[in-house]
Amino acid sequence: MSRLTVARIDLEALKRNYQRARTLAGPGQAMAVVKADGYGHGIEAVAGALAPYASRFAVACIEEAVAIRGCGHRQTVALLQGAHEPGDLAICQQEGFEPVLHNHQQVSWLADDRAPAFWIKVNTGMNRLGFRPEELPAVMAGLEDSGRRPQALGFVTHFACADDLDSDMTGLQTRLFEDAVAPWPALMRSVGNSAAHFRPEQPLYEWSRPGIMLYGGSPMLDKTGPELGLSPVMTLQAPLITTRVVRAGESVGYGASWTAEQDTRMGMVAIGYGDGYPRHAGTGTPAAVGGRRIRLIGRVSMDMLAVDLSNAPDAREGDMVELWGSTVSVDEVATCAGTIGYELLTGVTSRVPRVHE
Template identity: 75%
Template sequence: MPRSTVARIDLDALKHNFRLAQAKAGDARAMAVVKADGYGHGIAAVAKALADDAGKFAVACLEEALALRAAGIRQPVAMLQGVHSQRDLAVCRQRGFEPVLHNGVQLEWLAGDSAPSFWLKVNTGMNRLGFRPDDLPAVMAKLEASGCGHHVLGFVTHFACADDPASAMTHDQTAVFERATAPWPDLMRSVGNSAAHFLPDQPLYDWSRPGIMLYGASPMIAATGPELGLKPVMTLEAPLIATRVVGPGESIGYGATWVADTETRMGMVAIGYGDGYPRHAGTGTPAAVRGTRISLLGRVSMDMLAVNLTGAPEAQEGDMVELWGGTVSVDEVAACAGTIGYELLTGVTARVPRAHE
């Protein structure tokens, strides 16, 4: 019989979060970002759950777009990283994929009427991908001359600091984007990552791109998902497989990093960094059992971790421990591990089955 460690996926919570994103997008339409296997939630199940609400999906790369078609998704799919070879363009045209092109080499691969519909990435200051704003007129002229101009759907950019409401960079990037794209008012525009949905008065234009918020984790540095009205989609659970009492002076786990100063009842939970739980989450990281918050003790091992059961005296072997979910936010665990909820959700390994509910 397999162990009962599981990631439970609440598809109703997912739908709630998408509808919240759409409401916050105002006049813009929200495309559902399902890259990285639906942020670790299962790309096929996530996309099918959102198929009645989302008019467009977004992924990073071609293999993810193909996974959506294999799952029966028929909506257009934006490919945010563009294409990696010329032959990918033919696949995009055949399958209804919309690559986001971001450099001159990709433009050279285009060929007149055989080109797919595509977006152009504008580098407004993040300096990862995209054409510089001053180069956009020459880019558009080249596309018109090659017969590909009518395939351009619109322009995309990405914000570097939208998670920080105190930063002026999002305002500055928006202004750069507005000026750069103004000569083509009939083309669509897309700027809004999850964080941008929570910035007052931030224009989202034609299409927003909610990602992490769909899965209930916070895109903002100063708030958790629940504080933003988001519902947790993944509940990561594992069984309590042993309990014991340790006395003063006894330690737990590798490195003996936690030592009891009083008699302490503790338990071992069947999950570890081999399952994607963060090794850097140490003593004090919250968890829950029977709805009661508890905390980790010592170092996380590959297959197990220890918890303090002092505050949950009724907990016993066989009980399921929530590592994150409705009682303990994934954002709280991420903060304790020195990372972000994105990494935790996408890092849950294939050893942990997903149960879509």
């Protein structure tokens, strides 16, 4: 019999979150970002659930776009990292993929007759990918000279600090972007990551790019997904496999990092960092059993972790423990582990089956 540890994926919650993104996008449209295996939720199931609603998907690389086609979905798919080699462009043209071109080498590959429609990345301050604003006139002139200008769909940029409402950087990047692309008003624009949807008065233009918000995780500092009106999509669960009373003065787990101050009923849960649960989530990290919040104690092991059952006196072996989901948000766990919900959702390993509901 298989272990009962599981990630339950609520596809109706996914759809609700996408509809919220569309509403927040205002007059624009929202391309659903499903990269990294649908943020760990299963790209096939995620794309299938959103296909009736999203006319564009966005992924990081061509392998992810091919996976979407393999499921029979015919939406256009934007490749946020663009092409990695010249041959990718022929596949893009054939399959209706839209690479986001961010350097001169990628633009030079368009000389092939089988070049697809594409986006141009503008570097407004993130300084990862893209052409600086002052480079755009030469890039666009080169496209005109080569006859590729009609295949340019529009411009993309990415915000560095949209999650921080106290930062002025997003406003600065927005102004740089608007000024940079103003000479080509007929082309589309896309700037809005998930966080940008929650910034008052932030323009999202023709296409926003919601990612983490689709899965119920928060893109904003100091806010959880539920606090932003988002529904958790993944519920990570594992069973209690034993319970015991740890006597006052006894410790639990590697390093004896937690010692009971009084007799404490505790339980062992069949999940650990080998399953993608964060090892750095220490004592006090919330979990839940039977809808009641409990806490982790001691260090997370590869295959198990310990919980304090003082707040759930009726919990027994076989009961399912929620590591994150509707009672405990993934963002809370991420904060306790010193990371972000994105990493936790995408880090759940293949040892944990996804059950799509």
